[in-house]
Amino acid sequence: MARLEPEKGWQLHPRVGLRPEPFGALAYHFDNRRLNFLRSPELVALVRALPEHRTPRGAFDACGIEPRRWPSFERALHALADSGFLIPTTAENLPALETEHASQEGIVF
Amino acid sequence: MTGLTEELKLGLDAPICLTWELTYACNLACVHCLSSSGRRDSRELSTAEAKALIDQMAAMQVFYVNIGGGEPMLRPDFFELVGYATSKGVGVKFSTNGSRLTPQRAVELAAMDYLDIQISLDGADAATNDAVRGAGSFQTAVAAMDALADAQFGPFKISVVVTRHNIPQLDAFKNLADGYGAELRLTRLRPAGRGADTWTELHPLADQQVTLYHWLLAHPDVLTGDSFFHLNALGDDPLPGLNLCGAGRVVCLVDPIGDVYACPFVLHDEFKAGNVRATGGFEEIWRHCDLFTDLRQPQSAGACASCGQFDACQGGCMAAKFFTGLPLDGPDPECVAGHGETSLASVTPGALPASTSNHSKPVAVSLGPTR
Ligand code: SF4
Ligand code: SF4
Secondary structure, eight states: OOOOOOTEEEEETTTTEEEETEEEEEEETTTTTTTTESHHHHHHHHHGGGGGGSSSSHHHHTTTOOGGGGGHHHHHHHHHHTTEEESSGGGOOOOOOSSSOOOSBBBBO | HHHHHHHHTTTOOOOSEEEEEEEEEESSSOOTOTTTOOOTTTTTOOOOHHHHHHHHHHHOOOOOOEEEEEEEEEEEEHHHHHHHHHHOOEEEEEEEEETTTOHHHHHHTTTOOOOEEEEOOSSSSSSHHHHHHHHHTHHHHHHHHHHHEEETTOOOOOEEEEEEEGGGHHHHHHHHHHHHOOOOEEEOOOOTTTTHHHHHHOOOOHHHHHHHHHHHHOOTTTTTTTTTTTGGGGGSSSOSSSSSSBBTTTEEOOOOTTTTESSSTHHHHHHHHHHHHHSTTTHHHHHHHHHHHHTTTTOOOGGGGSSHHHHHHHHHHHHHHTTTTOTSSSSSTOTTTSHHHHHHHTOOOOOOOOOOOOOOOOOOOOOOOOO
């Protein structure tokens, strides 16, 4: 698992599925079998836009999120990175992902 | 989390937790079987119908399906269906008693992706387990776990239904799981299926519920399928999980003949939403059927409204109330404040809902010694 570093590019883990839901989206990690809730459509759009930008803040800008709201979105991205749902884009930066119990963040049934 | 729970109560575009019982056939006759399994039903979905259902799950982006039974590995097309689901991106978790999990099958399973296995075990020793699951079933499960370990399947799960008799074995279960590098999953005994006949003798006693609550808090890595939220009324620390009855909202069941129920523990006409063979199939039922639409409406707290713990425990489990004859908008039969026992005392035995789905084999099953 990795801390979200603001200078890096980030993206969804390739084994994470994202399903649109009325409240935003449901994310499921097929490796660590955890479930996460993306609790606003804006956050979903942001997560989808991440890989096209060199840094998360670049994506915030592109998604039209006002700077005063950046901290709350950064917290949401941190949580996703903590649980292995987001990974750095550059292959050599890939951290060794733990396959089970990457974090207590997500929910397992 | 409360906001999220409120949103989940309104329902989702697809279930989070979809259970699919592949067959009612079973070589065992566990005394608490929630689906009263034993005999195969001749109306069972064909391979083609089962694949069509998987196609629909994939289109709805159902992330994974919990396959059970009966004993799902008894279906001759079991491997074909599991392979088909995972190839479509629908992960599979399946529960088995282990009787068909030979070393050779274990090697095949270890080679598959998107696959989770749960071995059912209801005692940490043969005596405790076999009293519920039948003679020899402990040894069978151990052989299956050994086969998975030898095949280097990885962390499978040991799935335990918590009863009066195995609560003293919680640490032993954990040690057993740790020894295999497996995960432990504890679930609640509901009075569903044959469990309705044995629940009174098997469900944990009040002092045991307290033990269980504290044990679960001390072992957050033990999975529970979200099934013990009625225990949250015991203290200020909630157990991890969604803390709601997910029936028809985030959970549902497809039975072997394609009937869709609100949850795996309510196999009764009252909670039947439709059949996947009908026009529109599963998707139509999940999104639009009357039963699920009703379950997604705000539910009344009924007699629980005057209890300060309703936010913590949500009044417990709908299935547990239904099959013990209690009102659905009142306390759970295992209400930790003791209100369930009071309500149970006023239920006339003849008034209990009669089973509408029973595939038990015509043999008498007897319980082991009771506490
Ligand atoms: S009275 Fe209802 S809300 Fe209160 S503890 Fe019992 S079941 Fe839970
Ligand atoms: S009825 Fe009980 S078992 Fe079924 S989803 Fe609700 S709480 Fe869970």
